[in-house]
Amino acid sequence: MRRPDRLPRRHRLPRMHWLPRMHWAQRSLELDPIADHREISLGVSAHDYPWDTIQALSFALFRTYAVPSIGSLLDRTGEFTGRVQKRYDDTGLLLEEVQRHGLTSSRGRGAVRRVNQMHAMYDISNDDMRYVLATFVVVPVRWIAAYGFRDLTDHEVRAMTEYYRQLGRMMAIRDLPEDYAGFERLLDDHEAAHFGPDEGGRRVADATLDLMTTFWPNSLLPARLVRRLAFALMDEPLLRAFGYPLPTRLERRLVHAAMRARARVLRLLPARSEPRWASDHGWFRTYPAGYDVEGLGTFAPGCPAHGAAAAPGPGRPAEAARRPTPPPAA
Numbered sequence: 286m287r288r289p290d291r292l293p294r295r296h297r298l299p300r301m302h303w304l305p306r307m308h309w310a311q312r313s314l315e316l317d318p319i320a321d322h323r324e325i326s327l328g329v330s331a332h333d334y335p336w337d338t339i340q341a342l343s344f345a346l347f348r349t350y351a352v353p354s355i356g357s358l359l360d361r362t363g364e365f366t367g368r369v370q371k372r373y374d375d376t377g378l379l380l381e382e383v384q385r386h387g388l389t390s391s392r393g394r395g396a397v398r399r400v401n402q403m404h405a406m407y408d409i410s411n412d413d414m415r416y417v418l419a420t421f422v423v424v425p426v427r428w429i430a431a432y433g434f435r436d437l438t439d440h441e442v443r444a445m446t447e448y449y450r451q452l453g454r455m456m457a458i459r460d461l462p463e464d465y466a467g468f469e470r471l472l473d474d475h476e477a478a479h480f481g482p483d484e485g486g487r488r489v490a491d492a493t494l495d496l497m498t499t500f501w502p503n504s505l506l507p508a509r510l511v512r513r514l515a516f517a518l519m520d521e522p523l524l525r526a527f528g529y530p531l532p533t534r535l536e537r538r539l540v541h542a543a544m545r546a547r548a549r550v551l552r553l554l555p556a557r558s559e560p561r562w563a564s565d566h567g568w569f570r571t572y573p574a575g576y577d578v579e580g581l582g583t584f585a586p587g588c589p590a591h592g593a594a595a596a597p598g599p600g601r602p603a604e605a606a607r608r609p610t611p612p613p614a615a
Contacts (some may be wrong), residue, residue, distance in 0.1 A: 295396070302407035309333045313479020318443035323387055325444035330384065331560035332430055339563050341428035345420035346376070347493060348461040351526035352479045355413055362407075364583055369496050374571040375581045377563055384579055385562065388451050395578050397455045403582045404456070412475070414458045421474040422449045422465065432544040434552040434570065475523040490527050498551075500568050514540055547606050 302482075302518040305311075309328035316325055330338040352354040359365045364372040382396035404414075422445065429437055437445075446465045453461045494515060496509040501542045516524060517540040524531055532540075563569075 300485070304558050306552065306554065306556055308436065310435060310441070313438045313440040313444065316440065316444075317439040319447050322444040324448040325441055326448045327384070329429075329441050329558065330425075331562065333435075334425075334433060334559045335557070335561040335563070337429055337433060338425055338568075341425035342421060343497075344385070344428070345424035346417075346422050347490065348424065348476070348523060349417050350454055350486045350493070351481070351523055352413065352416065352475070353481055353483035353486055354410070354479070355417070356483050356489055357484075358407060358409070359489045360485030362583065365540075366492045369492045370569045372583075373493075373496060374569040375583075377569060378572075379577065379578070380583055381564060383452065383563055388448075388455060392578065393453070394455075396581075397452070399578060409457050414456065415453075415460065415471060416475040418446065418449055418453045418456075418458060418461070419468045419475070422446055422468040423472045426465065431541075432546040432548055438596055458615045476522065479602040480522055482526060482528055487527050500566075517541075 296410065304385065308580055309332050313325045313328055319327060350359065379396045381398055383393045386392040388397070390395070425445065439599060446468060449468075450461055462471055493509070494512055495501060498506075498511045503511045513536060517536045518527055519529070521531060525565050
């Protein structure tokens with residue numbers, strides 16, 4: 286009998302092999318950015334920039350709350366305010382299933398199917414779906430450009446874009462941009478047209494920030510300070526849409542200096558030989574005994590799974606499992 290997927294034990298040290306710092310950047314240039322998009326993307330998200338990818342994707346989702354049609358819908362579901370930890374875990378684990386196993390694997394297809402089932406419960410426009418996908422493409426590239434220890438290669442940007450184009454097609458999202466520049470224009474234009482205040486979106490944003498203050502190492506600091514540090518990582522249009530206070534010039538300088546100092550330290554370290562997933566950080570807390578992919582997420586009222594946590598079910602052997610995706614951290 287196969288055992289359920291299990292989240293990793295905290296503090297388990299991965300097996301490490303020393304690689305040159307620019308190994309994954311050089312490797313990307315040896316591969317085809319379209320045919321080998323998954324291998325190249327994992328070099329970024331699971332090897333060179335695992336923590337940064339988590340932060341960037343968390344901020345990407347956070348941005349979507351500032352679009353009233355999205356933020357108000359998420360507020361009405363109650364999932365992002367009443368059960369924010371579970372909703373956060375479910376989103377991260379579904380994204381990790383696809384990332385770890387690939388879009389064409391049975392596990393990857395199962396995770397995408399679960400996402401599509403959830404989306405089908407609500408009236409979501411194609412424009413909003415395209416915008417959310419665009420945040421996944423653009424925000425990580427911009428984050429790494431600002432805070433990374435090296436620039437992304439052109440092959441890496443193209444591969445990451447292709448990965449999300451394929452995901453978008455599996456989610457039946459129409460009229461996808463052809464390249465990164467197209468996604469960047471889509472994101473900027475959509476935000477310029479639709480960012481605005483909404484009470485529901487603000488409630489979702491507040492609940493998400495409250496959750497982020499509980500993650501280590503944020504939990505070592507006062508929650509109010511963590512929020513101020515998070516504000517310093519946000520741009521002015523996003524802050525104004527939520528009605529959050531603008532950070533001082535000093536706060537922005539201090540946070541930016543700290544992030545750049547971190548990048549300089551990382552540049553001196555060898556490249557990571559073993560992948561590191563978001564679930565390795567210990568931020569997913571809902572399923573200590575494991576989970577079934579088909580039980581993750583939300584369900585329509587009346588469904589047997591409605592209101593129940595995803596019970597352990599068939600999946601990978603526990604010793605082979607690790608997992609991914611977190612939040613705005615200071």
